[in-house]
Each structure stands twice: as structure tokens, then as C-alpha cells.
Amino acid sequence: MIDRLKVKNFRGFDSFDVQLQQKNSIVGINGSGKTTLLEAIYYVCLNKSFRTQNNQDLISIGETFFDISIYSKGNEYLRIFYNNELYSKKHYYVNGLKHFWKSKPNVLKALNFSSSVLHEFTNKASVRRLFLDHILSQLSQEYGTIFSEFEKIYVSKNRLLKMIRSGSDEKQLDFYNEKFIRISEKLYNERAKFVDIINCFTYNDKFFVKYIQVSNIDKLKNELKYNKQKEIILGKCLYGPQKDDYHIYFKNKNINNIASRGESKMALLFFLFRVSEYFFENLLDTVILIDDLEAELDDKNSENVYSLINSEINSQIFITSLKQNDRYSNICNILLN
Numbered sequence: 001m002i003d004r005l006k007v008k009n010f011r012g013f014d015s016f017d018v019q020l021q022q023k024n025s026i027v028g029i030n031g032s033g034k035t036t037l038l039e040a041i042y043y044v045c046l047n048k049s050f051r052t053q054n055n056q057d058l059i060s061i062g063e064t065f066f067d068i069s070i071y072s073k074g075n076e077y078l079r080i081f082y083n084n085e086l087y088s089k090k091h092y093y094v095n096g097l098k099h100f101w102k103s104k105p106n107v108l109k110a111l112n113f114s115s116s117v118l119h120e121f122t123n124k125a126s127v128r129r130l131f132l133d134h135i136l137s138q139l140s141q142e143y144g145t146i147f148s149e150f151e152k153i154y155v156s157k158n159r160l161l162k163m164i165r166s167g168s169d170e171k172q173l174d175f176y177n178e179k180f181i182r183i184s185e186k187l188y189n190e191r192a193k194f195v196d197i198i199n200c201f202t203y204n205d206k207f208f209v210k211y212i213q214v215s216n217i218d219k220l221k222n223e224l225k226y227n228k229q230k231e232i233i234l235g236k237c238l239y240g241p242q243k244d245d246y247h248i249y250f251k252n253k254n255i256n257n258i259a260s261r262g263e264s265k266m267a268l269l270f271f272l273f274r275v276s277e278y279f280f281e282n283l284l285d286t287v288i289l290i291d292d293l294e295a296e297l298d299d300k301n302s303e304n305v306y307s308l309i310n311s312e313i314n315s316q317i318f319i320t321s322l323k324q325n326d327r328y329s330n331i332c333n334i335l336l337n
């Protein structure tokens, strides 16, 4: 569990130091820094922001560096120091020791949820895939390896198809297709396994996830064999796991098209909680970050989520809210000015 967060020159905070509990509600008016605190936790766990790709945005205006650290059992656990004036700009520490991001020990997982995640998730299959790939990569190093291998092969095959279209020899395509099939099979299996597991976790019977696997491995083999010319003409991969999708159902409504916004949000929150419980059961230390919990939810749904967080979620959780809610004894309010 993270028991303290310290930030320096991070967005609107010149210096901020706060003790944390298992369940935290960050409360404050617009612009008080609620999302910034979630972003700081996310950043130090995953080495990236959920709002920007530009580190400069994260440094308080007029400063040259930011520094984020989180503590566990009273000791510094993770720290990221970023200085845009140094040649080596970013420094990453685990338990006080400097690490390269790539070689760091397996640390804290972070699941992030906000209105923009909801919006993108319900609108784009590519975002849904990315969301799941991201979760699965955090969950299993093996999935992360398979996924990055798949991406490499996918990119090389696309390049090759474009070259063949421009007149290069077709011979290498069979070799690439074989590699593509081997790695696709692994991805299909891992994704299907994960969705089955998530559907076994119960909070609400009215919720389930469907894995929309556009091809199976036999179908894919045939598609690649009989549609080579089509792929060459278009110069890109037309078949495979990059076409997969996930549909989340709530009260038998697919949240991508039928469910209302509030219903979709409830379904995605259930999904997130199930994933976090799965992480918890597998001893993966996880934090859940939910920005603006009450947005889009009516009072009843809001209270349902609060009570779930209060009594059933095992992972450490941070929510943000415009209003203080004192009804739940396990949820500690962090008040911002």
C-alpha cells in the first residue's frame, strides 16, 4: 500500500506532501489539483501520464524539474525525478536505488478511469483493445512480451506488404505470415483466457465481457493464404488479432451502443473492480484511480459505487470528487484548498 505521496513542481503544486490510506477520496473545487494527484501516482507507477505525452506540461510553469515519490511502510518506494535541463532528463528510483525503467523490478500496477476513458472506450474498438492490452501487459509479463512481439511482426509485415506492392519479391511473405500466425495464436489464447476469468468474478450478475475474436486461428490461416493479393494491393495486414474487440454488457445491453452513459460508466467500473480483484488474488499490488467518481451517475448508482469501494474492494483506491462524502467509514477524505 502507498502510505504517502510527495510531489514537487508538479503541475499546479510547488510542494505537496500527504499521508494516504487504503481508500481515499480526494475532494476539492475545480482546479484544486485532484486529477493532478491521480496523475502523479499513475506517472510514478507507469512512467507516463494519462493526460499528456509531453513531460514539459507536467513541470510547474516557470520551473525546470518535477519530482514525485511514493512511500510504502514509511520508506521511499518509487520516485521519478525529471529535469528538462539535464542531458539525462529522467531518473527512476525503486526503494531508493536508481534503475533504468526497462530493468526495474516488477512494481505497482495502476488502473486509471475517467470520463475521457469512458468516452473513448465506448467509441473506438482500437481504444478498447489498447485498454485491455495495457491491463493484460501489466497483469502478466508473458502477455507483455507476446504483445510487443506481435506488434513488431505486425509492423514489419505491413512494411513488407508495401514493399511488395512497389515491386519487391513476394517470397518473404509466407515466412512473415507463419510468424504472424504463431504469435497471433498466443495472443488469441491469452485474451480469451483473461475474459473467461474476469467473467467468473462476481459483483453483479448483470455484467459480463464478450471477447469478439474476429478470426480464430484456422480461419486466420485460410484468410492469409487466400487473400495475399488483397493484402498486397492495400499494403497492410487485413486479418488477425489487431481486429479483435471486447464488448461489455450491462443488464444485457452492450455499453458501446445501447447502454446510457451512466449505465456504461457503471459497467466499466464493475469491469475495473473485477480486474483489480483478480490482480489482488494474484498478489499483484494495485492502485485504482477513478477521476470524478460521481460524474454521469445518479445518486443511487453513486452510492452503490461508494458502498462497493467501502466494503468490497481490496486494492488501494483513489477517487476524486467535488463533494465530501462522510457516510462511509473506510473512505478517508483528502481535502484540497
Ligand SMILES: Nc1ncnc2c1ncn2[C@@H]1O[C@H](COP(=O)(O)OP(=O)(O)OP(=O)(O)O)[C@@H](O)[C@H]1O
Binding pocket: 010, 011, 012, 013, 028, 029, 030, 031, 032, 033, 034, 035, 036, 037, 056, 057, 058, 059, 060, 061
Ligand atoms: N504545468 C502546470 N503548471 C502550473 N499549473 C498547472 C500546470 N498544469 C496544470 N496546471 C493547473 O493545475 C490546476 C489543477 O488542475 P487539475 O486538473 O488537477 O484540477 P482538478 O482539481 O482536477 O479540477 P476539475 O475539478 O476541474 O477536474 C489547474 O488550475 C491547472 O490549470
Ligand SMILES: [Mg+2]
Binding pocket: 034, 035, 036, 291
Ligand atoms: Mg479533474
